[in-house]
Amino acid sequence: MRQLMKSIGALAAMALLGAGITQVAAHHSASMFDFSRTAAVKGSVVELRWVNPHVTLTLNGSSSAGEAPAEWLMETTSPGNLVRVGGWRRDAIKPGEQVEVLFHPLREEGKKSGLMRQLTVLATGEVFKANIREQEMPGLE
C-alpha cells in the first residue's frame, strides 16, 4: 500500500512538472513590478479571483487607443486588505462589466500583467482602491 501511495505521489509530481506548474504560493515581494511606471487598461472583466494572499483580476482590454484587445492579468493584495482599503467585495465587479484599471506593469517587457492600484467601474464611476499603505492615512476613523 505504501509503495502504491509513493507511486501515485510520484506520478502526481510528474504531472505537475509536465504542466509547467510551480507550486510556490506565498506572501511575496512586489519588486517584479515597476513602481516607477503607472499605466491604464480599459476592458471587460473576465474573472476576479478572491484568493489569499494575492487577489487576481483577469480582463480583456487595451492599454491604448488602437491597440487590439487582449487578455491582461493583474495581481493585488489580499481579500482582507482590499476590504479595508478599498471597500472591495468578492462580487464587487462581475464578468462582462467594463472597467478601467491603473497598475504598475511587470518589469518584464511585453507581458500584459501588473500590480493593480485602482479599479473604476465605468458604468457607475465607482472607484475601488488597492494600495494597502493608503489605509494608514489619518482621518479614516
Added chain:
Amino acid sequence: MKPAPLCVVLAGLAALLVAPPMVSAQAPKKTPTVINPPPTAQDWADIAKLPDWSGVWNPKITDQDAQVKSNPPPWNEVAGKKVEQMFAEEKAGRPRLIFANCLPEAHPSWMLVTHNAMEILFTPGRVTMLGESDGNRIRRIYTDGRGHPEASDPTFHGHSIGHWEGDTLVVDTVDILPQAPLAISEAVGLPNNGDMHVIERIHLAEKDILHDDLEIIAPKILTKPWKTTRIFFRQRARKFDIVEGVCATGDLAERVNAEGDHIFVPVEKSEWGHTTAVPTK
C-alpha cells in the same frame, strides 16, 4: 494506581487555599503542578482589568518599510553578505521567496513584516494572537505562570510565556524552529539557524496604537541583540472583521468540473511568487 498519602492530599489542599488569586500583574513563577485548570468567576472578572486590545489591528507597513534602512539588524559577516545579495536581487526585480510554500511567517517575522491584520484575545491564563492570513497562523502566550518546557520541541511560533507589568504584556519566546526566517521584508530575511530568543513588551502607545517592542537574540546570524518596535493601528469607527485567508488558494482557481462539482484547479506562478496564468473557465 496507589492512592496519595493523606498528608500529601492535605498539603495540596492547603497550597490551593493560600494560593493568590489571578491578578493582572503576574510575575513568572515555577511551573504549576496542574496546568489549564478550569477558570473561576474571579479569573474572568480579572480579564476586565486588562487594557482594551479588542478589535482589528493593522500593521503600519510604511514604518516597516522605513526601518529596513533606518534600523537594520546587526547581521554577522556571513549573514550580512547574504542579505546584501537579497537586496540586490529584489532591486533587480527578482525578489527572493522567503515565505515559499505558504509556510507561516513564524515568530518574530509575523510581527516584523506582516501586511495583514490580527486580533488579540484574552482568556484566563492565555493571550492569543490570531492572524488574518494562515501564513501568520496563531500565537499562544501562556500567562498562567508556567515556565518554558524543559524538553525543547521547536515550532514556527515557539513557546511563549507572558506576564503583565501594569498595562504592558511582557512575552518571552524560545523553541523557535531554526528554519524560521528573521525577515525585514517579504524579500529579505534569513533562517535564524537556532537558539533564537525573543523578548517583547506589548502595550498601547495611544488609544488606538499598539506597540510591540521587540528584542531579538539570534546568535547564529546576529552579532548582538536587535531591538525594534512594530506598530499596529486600530480603526474603531470602521466596521471591519478579520477576513479568512487561506494561503494555498493563491495557487488555485475556483472552477466547476464536467460533473458539476465545485473544485480548485492550479494556476501558474513565477519563481518569485506572482501569478502568471489562470486557466480559462
